[in-house]
Amino acid sequence: MGVPPLLPRRAVIVAVGSELLTPFRTDTNSLFITSKLNDLGIEVVAKVIVGDRRDELAAVIGESLRRSDLLVLTGGLGPTDDDVTRLAVSDALGLPLDEDPEIVERIRRRFARRGMEMPAVNRVQAQVLRGAAVLPNANGTAPGQWLERGARSVVLLPGPPREMRPMFEAVLAEWLQPLARGARLHRRVIKIAGRTESDVEQVTQPVYSRFATWQPPVATSILAVPGQIELHFSVRAESGEDARSILARATSEILAVAGDDVFSTDGRSLEQVVGDLLRRRGWRIATAESCTGGLVASRLTDVPGSSDYVERGVVAYSNRAKTDLLGVPEALMLEHGAVSEPVGEAMAAGMRERAGVDVAVGVTGIAGPGGGSESKPVGTVAVAVAWASGSVVRRYLFPGGREQVKWFASQTALNMVRQVLQER
Amino acid sequence: MGVPPLLPRRAVIVAVGSELLTPFRTDTNSLFITSKLNDLGIEVVAKVIVGDRRDELAAVIGESLRRSDLLVLTGGLGPTDDDVTRLAVSDALGLPLDEDPEIVERIRRRFARRGMEMPAVNRVQAQVLRGAAVLPNANGTAPGQWLERGARSVVLLPGPPREMRPMFEAVLAEWLQPLARGARLHRRVIKIAGRTESDVEQVTQPVYSRFATWQPPVATSILAVPGQIELHFSVRAESGEDARSILARATSEILAVAGDDVFSTDGRSLEQVVGDLLRRRGWRIATAESCTGGLVASRLTDVPGSSDYVERGVVAYSNRAKTDLLGVPEALMLEHGAVSEPVGEAMAAGMRERAGVDVAVGVTGIAGPGGGSESKPVGTVAVAVAWASGSVVRRYLFPGGREQVKWFASQTALNMVRQVLQER
Numbered sequence: 001m002g003v004p005p006l007l008p009r010r011a012v013i014v015a016v017g018s019e020l021l022t023p024f025r026t027d028t029n030s031l032f033i034t035s036k037l038n039d040l041g042i043e044v045v046a047k048v049i050v051g052d053r054r055d056e057l058a059a060v061i062g063e064s065l066r067r068s069d070l071l072v073l074t075g076g077l078g079p080t081d082d083d084v085t086r087l088a089v090s091d092a093l094g095l096p097l098d099e100d101p102e103i104v105e106r107i108r109r110r111f112a113r114r115g116m117e118m119p120a121v122n123r124v125q126a127q128v129l130r131g132a133a134v135l136p137n138a139n140g141t142a143p144g145q146w147l148e149r150g151a152r153s154v155v156l157l158p159g160p161p162r163e164m165r166p167m168f169e170a171v172l173a174e175w176l177q178p179l180a181r182g183a184r185l186h187r188r189v190i191k192i193a194g195r196t197e198s199d200v201e202q203v204t205q206p207v208y209s210r211f212a213t214w215q216p217p218v219a220t221s222i223l224a225v226p227g228q229i230e231l232h233f234s235v236r237a238e239s240g241e242d243a244r245s246i247l248a249r250a251t252s253e254i255l256a257v258a259g260d261d262v263f264s265t266d267g268r269s270l271e272q273v274v275g276d277l278l279r280r281r282g283w284r285i286a287t288a289e290s291c292t293g294g295l296v297a298s299r300l301t302d303v304p305g306s307s308d309y310v311e312r313g314v315v316a317y318s319n320r321a322k323t324d325l326l327g328v329p330e331a332l333m334l335e336h337g338a339v340s341e342p343v344g345e346a347m348a349a350g351m352r353e354r355a356g357v358d359v360a361v362g363v364t365g366i367a368g369p370g371g372g373s374e375s376k377p378v379g380t381v382a383v384a385v386a387w388a389s390g391s392v393v394r395r396y397l398f399p400g401g402r403e404q405v406k407w408f409a410s411q412t413a414l415n416m417v418r419q420v421l422q423e424r
Numbered sequence: 425m426g427v428p429p430l431l432p433r434r435a436v437i438v439a440v441g442s443e444l445l446t447p448f449r450t451d452t453n454s455l456f457i458t459s460k461l462n463d464l465g466i467e468v469v470a471k472v473i474v475g476d477r478r479d480e481l482a483a484v485i486g487e488s489l490r491r492s493d494l495l496v497l498t499g500g501l502g503p504t505d506d507d508v509t510r511l512a513v514s515d516a517l518g519l520p521l522d523e524d525p526e527i528v529e530r531i532r533r534r535f536a537r538r539g540m541e542m543p544a545v546n547r548v549q550a551q552v553l554r555g556a557a558v559l560p561n562a563n564g565t566a567p568g569q570w571l572e573r574g575a576r577s578v579v580l581l582p583g584p585p586r587e588m589r590p591m592f593e594a595v596l597a598e599w600l601q602p603l604a605r606g607a608r609l610h611r612r613v614i615k616i617a618g619r620t621e622s623d624v625e626q627v628t629q630p631v632y633s634r635f636a637t638w639q640p641p642v643a644t645s646i647l648a649v650p651g652q653i654e655l656h657f658s659v660r661a662e663s664g665e666d667a668r669s670i671l672a673r674a675t676s677e678i679l680a681v682a683g684d685d686v687f688s689t690d691g692r693s694l695e696q697v698v699g700d701l702l703r704r705r706g707w708r709i710a711t712a713e714s715c716t717g718g719l720v721a722s723r724l725t726d727v728p729g730s731s732d733y734v735e736r737g738v739v740a741y742s743n744r745a746k747t748d749l750l751g752v753p754e755a756l757m758l759e760h761g762a763v764s765e766p767v768g769e770a771m772a773a774g775m776r777e778r779a780g781v782d783v784a785v786g787v788t789g790i791a792g793p794g795g796g797s798e799s800k801p802v803g804t805v806a807v808a809v810a811w812a813s814g815s816v817v818r819r820y821l822f823p824g825g826r827e828q829v830k831w832f833a834s835q836t837a838l839n840m841v842r843q844v845l846q847e848r
Contacts, residue, residue, distance in 0.1 A: 019647045019656065021468045023459035026450055035447035044445045045480060047473040052645065056469060056491060063487050067480060080625050081633070082645055119626045139823070141622070160648070162824055223448050232448055287718075287739070293725025294711075294718030297739040301717025304793050304826055306741075312749065313739030315711070315721040321736035321779070325749070355745070369728050402728055 007179040008070035008153060010045045011037050014060060016076035016085050017159060018051035029074045029157075029164055036172055039187075040180040041236070042070065052076060057088035061154075065092075069152050072168075075159030077142035079121040085156055086127050086145075093149060097127040100134065107141045132156075135170065139163045146171060183236045186243035190231040190254055191264040193415040197224040203257050204231060211250050216242075218250050226404055227411030228270070263418055270414045271299045277421040278309040283358035285417070287313035288326050288351035290338070291365035291381060295410040311357045316347065326350035326362075337376065339364050344382035345393045352386045359387045359420065361413050365396075367405045381409045385420045392420065431603040432494035432577060434469045435461050438484060440500035440509050441583060442475035453498045453581075453588055460592065464600055465608040465660055466494065476500060481512035485578075489516075493576050496592075499583030501566035503545040509580055510551050510569075517573060521551040524558065531565050556580075559594065563587045570595060607660045610667035614655040614678055615688040617839040621648040627681050628655060635674050640666075642674050650828055651835030652694070687842055694838045695723045701845040702733040707782035709841070711737035712750050712775035714762070715789035715805060719834040735781045740771065750774035750786075761800065763788050768806035769817045776810045783811045783844065785837050789820075791829045805833045809844045816844065 013034065015027040027049055034044045045068055050057050057076070064071050076085030090097050103126035104118075111118045125142050128134060135144030135155075140163040145156040155171060157164045192200055201222060208231065211218035216235050223230045233250050237243040251265050263273050278285055287297045287310075297313035300306055314325045319338055322328040327350040328343055336342045347362030365381030372378035377397065384393035394416070398408040437458065439451040451473055458468045469492055474481050481500070488495050500509030514521050527550035528542075535542045549566050552558060559568030559579075564587040569580040579595060581588045616624055625646060632655065635642035640661050647654040657674050661667035675689050687697050702709055711721045711734075721737035724730055738749045743762055746752040751774040752767055760766045771786030789805030796802035801821065808817035818840070822832040 017647075018645045021458065021471065022656075023455045023462065026452065026455065028450065031447045031450065034445065038447065045475060045477075046484065047445065049471040051469060053469075059487075059491065060470065063483075067483065079622055080629065080646060119622050121625060121629070122622055162828065221443070221446065221448060230448075289718075291725075292722070293730075293734070294713075294721030294737055294739065297718030298716070298722050298830075301715075301739070301741065301791075302827055302830070306717075307795075310717070310739075310741045312741055312745035313718055314749075315718065315725070315734075315737030315739075317725065317731055317734045317736055324778075325736065325738070354748075367725075371731075403726055406722075406726070 006151070007040065007176065008042055008068075010068045011042050011070040011072060012046045012048065012064040012068040013044060014048045014050065014057075014064060014071065014073045015159075016050055016052065016057060016073060018082070020049045020075075021051050027074075029159065029161060032161070032165060033072055033074070033168060036168065037070075038185050038234075040172070040176055041183055041185060042176075052082040052084050054084040054088050054091065057084055058091040061089060061092035065149075065152055065154070071152070071154045072157065073155065074157045074164055077125065077144070077156060077158045079119070079123075079125050079141070083124070086124070086129065089129060089147075089154060089156065093129070093147075093154070095129050095131065095147075098130055099123070100126050100128045103128070103134065103143055106136075106143075110141055135167050137163050138166055144171075146175070183238050184243075186235050186237060186240065186247060188233045188247040188251060188265065189267055190233070190251060190258075190262055191270070192229045192231070192258055192261045193227060193263050193270060193411060194261050195229060197222065197229050200229040200231075200258065204254055207253050207257055208250070214246065216246065218246060220250075226400075227408050260419070260422075263415065270411065270418065271303050274414050274418050274421070275300065275303045275306055275309060277418060278359075281358075281421065283421070284309050284311045286311045286351045286355035286357045286360045288347040288360060288362040289313065289315050290317060290322070290347070290363060291367045292363045292406050292410050292413065293317065293367075295406050296361060296363060296413050299410055299414065311355050314351060322347065325354075327354065339366055339376055339380055339382060341382045341384070341393045341395055344384040345386070345391055348384040348386035348393075349391060359385065359417065361385050361417050363409055363413050365405070365409055367402045367409075369402060379405050381405065381412070383409065383413050383416055385416050387420060387424070392416065430575070431464065431600065432466055432492075434492045435466050435494040435496060436470045436472065436488040436492040437468060438472045438474065438481075438488060438495065438497045439583075440474055440476065440481060440497060442506070444473045444499075445475050453583070453585060456585070456589060457496055457498070457592060460596055461494075462609050464596075464604040466600075467609070476506040476508055478508040478512050478515065481508055482515040485513060485516035489576055489578070495576070495578045496581065497579065498581045498588055501549065501568070501580060501582045503543070503547075503549050503565070507548070510548070510553070513553060513571075513578060513580065517553070517571075517578070519553050519555065519571075522554055523547070524550050524552045527552070527558065527567055530560075530567075534565055559591050561587050562590055568595075570599070607662050608667075610659050610661060610664065610671060612657045612671040612675060612689065613691055614657070614675060614682075614686055615694070616653045616655070616682055616685045617651060617687050617694060617835060618685050619653060621646065621653050624653040624655075624682065628678055631677050631681055632674070638670065640670065642670060644674075650824075651832050684843070684846070687839065694835065694842065696727050698838050698842050698845070699724065699727045699730055699733060701842060702783075705782075705845065707845070708733050708735045710735045710775045710779035710781045710784045712771040712784060712786040713737065713739050714741060714746070714771070714787060715791045716787045716830050716834050716837070717741065717791075719830050720785060720787060720837050723834055723838065735779050738775060746771065749778075751778065763790055763800055763804055763806060765806045765808070765817045765819055768808040769810070769815055772808040772810035772817075773815060783809065783841065785809050785841050787833055787837050789829070789833055791826045791833075793826060803829050805829065805836070807833065807837050807840055809840050811844060811848070816840065
């Protein structure tokens with residue numbers, strides 16, 4: 001088993017799969033791999049996406065190795081005819097493939113544990129490039145492979161992220177990290193809700209543009225995802241302590257101008273931040289949703305351990321459900337409409353009372369594409385939070401299609417709960 | 425101005441920009457370009473992402489032209505030192521760049537309209553590859569270029585989507601569409617739930633492997649996403665009718681072997697299929713969720729118009745909520761545990777009765793990472809469906825982390841509802 005004695009400097013990532021060349025899919029594995037390689041100071045110089053064609057892939061492998069000293073391939077390790085990565089690497093490097101009986105046995109046992117016999121097709125997954133180290137797959141049948149060719153390394157990883165990630169983490173821990181003496185890239189992400197990208201840019205750019213002149217310089221990039229703006233800082237430093245202190249200084253300068261809209265400076269998601277605040281206060285929460293259809297509850301319960309503070313939720317899609325489950329008076333809906341601030345408030349208050357919880361959130365709106373009117377166009381959403389001694393309600397108009405309106409509304413609901421928890 | 429007399433067959437898309445090689449950004453321009461090219465029957469055989477390095481990019485251009493007859497480049501046409509696309513194409517093809525005084529004038533006027541003088545750096549944007557046609561940019565300063573070299577074409581487009589898209593639409597309308605007499609690519613997707621990829625492969629491969637020998641041949645690729653296996657067919661045909669009939673034949677041959685596990689043959693998602701079945705019967709549905717935390721309701725309500733058939737949903741996370749909201753007897757939970765088939769069944773039945781709907785689904789399980797035991801490990805989930813004249817309940821053990829267990833459970837719940845609706 002060969003391990004390169006020097007840390008690679010320049011990597012190319014190749015994602016294999018014809019489905020990644022359709023208009024419907026995009027390669028996201030490379031983002032994870034890039035992040036991990038950058039941490040070690042390894043630059044990604046190119047990313048390539050190719051289909052399930054052995055000749056094309058073999059050509060790409062040859063070319064990529066001419067411009068890099070680390071080639072990371074993802075995908076194409078499955079058991080089917082479409083899975084050509086093993087064969088293409090074999091072609092490109094002129095290396096034979098040998099069947100590894102231990103892998104055959106491992107795959108056989110994996111199927112046996114589920115009471116199944118190994119399908120004959122899976123046998124090709126045991127083909128190993130001569131001289132390669134086998135990378136066990138804890139979450140699937142396809143093992144990975146790691147191969148050294150002179151000063152160059154080739155890593156074959158499976159395509160499904162839950163199989164690829166732990167396998168690549170193992171490659172990092174066992175081979176790459178020990179070689180990465182010296183400067184590493186350190187990162188910090190600041191997350192902001194409730195503002196537009198140009199607004200955040202205008203407020204923070206005069207501040208973060210100065211970070212680039214610090215010693216060592218802090219690089220900043222700004223990234224907008226729906227309902228959330230992120231500032232990504234990175235700094236290259238030998239000592240973790242130096243890096244942490246300079247990143248802390250950058251963070252506090254941004255906090256000074258962006259203030260309360262910053263909800264996270266340590267990578268936590270909005271639902272994690274809300275969960276941690278609930279846990280710290282010992283509060284329990286319940287949700288009363290109409291247009292978000294359960295998305296707020298689902299996001300809250302994505303967090304491990306959330307059963308400690310999520311008591312219940314209700315999706316009151318029909319008016320009758322709003323009355324039955326939340327005690328919203330029919331007269332209120334007739335007077336103001338089901339999408340209105342009073343009804344949002346009544347949903348939150350009714351939920352809080354019936355569930356006997358400390359805080360409840362209510363969301364009612366028009367996600368579209370139908371149901372809009374001149375006075376309440378698609379995207380109109382009322383969000384309310386009720387707690388023992390008070391309540392708050394706000395009306396919004398969110399842009400975009402149905403799923404985007406649902407997402408914005410859930411983001412806003414969680415952010416309002418956060419603000420209530422932080423202020424009180 | 426050279427225009428290739430024949431429609432290109434095989435395209436490579438190259439996205440230029442070092443920011444696309446960070447962990448935070450992904451190239452999305454290529455999805456738009458792929459979709460437009462596919463419509464004309466032009467296959468995308470590779471996508472490449474490279475940084476702002478002239479020598480790297482020139483090498484990639486040379487290699488890409490060896491495997492395609494159409495090369496589409498996006499990005500790197502700005503005025504700064506980082507914008508190397510023009511220079512790299514010039515290097516790769518051995519073509520000089522000439523300044524086009526008309527473009528200089530156009531850029532100058534663009535700045536003048538905003539009361540500004542043209543910065544000196546912008547002058548490089550008027551450099552045109554000898555023999556190329558200039559593509560005007562309605563939304564920015566960087567013009568595009570279109571170049572014919574023998575049987576091969578190279579298109580240079582700007583990176584910002586709002587500049588790239590209209591420019592590429594013009595290329596399509598003026599050059600490619602008129603050439604696209606004849607064959608186009610036609611697609612069909614078959615979606616299957618409740619089976620593993622290798623299981624589907626074993627059953628369908630002997631069937632679809634024959635499709636490749638048909639006239640015209642149907643290409644098949646198999647794609648696994650969590651809880652769902654997809655077969656993607658594509659066929660190149662001149663007549664839409666021929667394509668439809670051959671794809672229908674392929675579909676029915678797969679249906680004959682995969683049967684009831686196929687839930688969609690027309691691109692619809694599982695939640696859309698369930699919604700359409702509910703609407704056709706005039707049934708209303710309610711959801712009673714524990715471990716999925718609202719995900720089933722949220723997916724059902726992702727479908728436009730779902731308020732017609734989604735009555736309500738309940739997220740009964742605590743035992744008290746299961747009793748309060750669904751009437752699950754405490755004794756039942758004590759006897760069997762909250763995660764058990766009897767409790768799942770009681771949740772579905774209680775929901776159906778209380779909401780007065782035609783069908784209800786109940787989900788209770790252990791999403792993890794905590795809460796598992798030897799007899800009920802993390803991933804144990806009971807799913808039940810209740811309707812007026814019967815009910816069904818099944819217990820599953822799903823693999824993976826919390827979010828994956830939630831996803832598998834929601835997929836299984838929707839699929840069980842589909843089966844109930846289709847069978848009765």
